[in-house]
Amino acid sequence: MNLIVPDWPAPARVKSLMTTREGGVSQAPWTGLNLGDHVGDDPVHVAANRARLRRQLPAEPGWLRQVHSARVVELGREPNREADAALTRQPGQVCAVLTADCLPVLLCDRAGSVVAAAHAGWRGLAGGVLETAVAAMQVPPDAVLAWMGAAIGPQAFEVGDEVRQAFVSQHPQAADAFIRHPASPGKWLADIYQLARIRLNQVGVQSIYGGSRCTFNEEERFYSYRRDGVTGRMAALIWLE
Structure with a gap:
């Protein structure tokens, strides 16, 4: 199992990681370490993959x-797990989100008192999932650290004008995160990492790390829904020791 350990100055008691597609038992088209139980994969394979991940963790993740x-x-x-972000202040509880192009964002405070994981596809991002997660942490925003895991990169994330408008109507500076698609009139290439930075900055979060990978282009390492359609899911996880 090949894991990504975030490179960010989180407190020592904050532990975090992101899985890749490498090292699991799922067969094509979910080949590898698929952790999603809602994408058509054999449940036995998903359970085996989750068991492999569980050995790296203090507890079963709080799947959403x-x-x-x-x-x-x-x-x-809260018993209702229909949500796109989770947080905890309790040691040993593992926050987790699943992605395959959408942006996973891990959050903690400098004191190591609270951690959170957010699933930020463009709809959730435009809808304020990061702002809501930061507010729920109940710490000063300038004390929050954010790490952005692997997502679809700015050379691959093709969107329509309605997506651009959803962001620019809220933050005019978001226009800088879109360039016209060179081969598809009326389409744009969006930088989801830049969009997330803008929104985090707007609520006072300045310490932001990660944001350099592309799930779409790194086929051997990452799942990508945009690239493959039927595919697996990776997890980004964070917890307190």
Whole structure:
């Protein structure tokens, strides 16, 4: 199993990682370490993959039913897991989000008192999932650190004008995160990492790390829904020791 360990100055008691597609038992088209139980893969294979991941963790992750919303749940307090971000203040509870092009964002505070994981596809991002997660942490935003995991890169994320308008109407500077598609009139190439930075900056989060990978172009390492359609899911996870 090949894992990504975030390179960010999180406190020592904050632990985090992101899985890749490498090292699992799923067969094509989910080949590798598919952790999604909602994508048509053999449930036995998904369970085996999750068991491999579980050996790296202090507890079973608090898996969410992700719906591209801005809802945040606090693990251990809310039974309804239909949400796109989770947080915890309790040691040993593991926040997790699943992605395959959407942007996973891990959050913690400098004191190591709270951690969160957010699933930021463009709908959730435009809907305020990052802002809601930061607010739910209940710490000063300038004390928050953010790490952006692997997502679809700016050379591959093709969107329509309605997506651009959804962001620019809220933050005019978001226009800088879009360039006209050179081969598709009326289409844009979007930088989801830049869009996330803008929104985090707007609520006072300045310490932002990661944001250099492309799930679409790195086929051997990452799942990509845009590239493959039927595919697996990776996990980004964070917890307190």
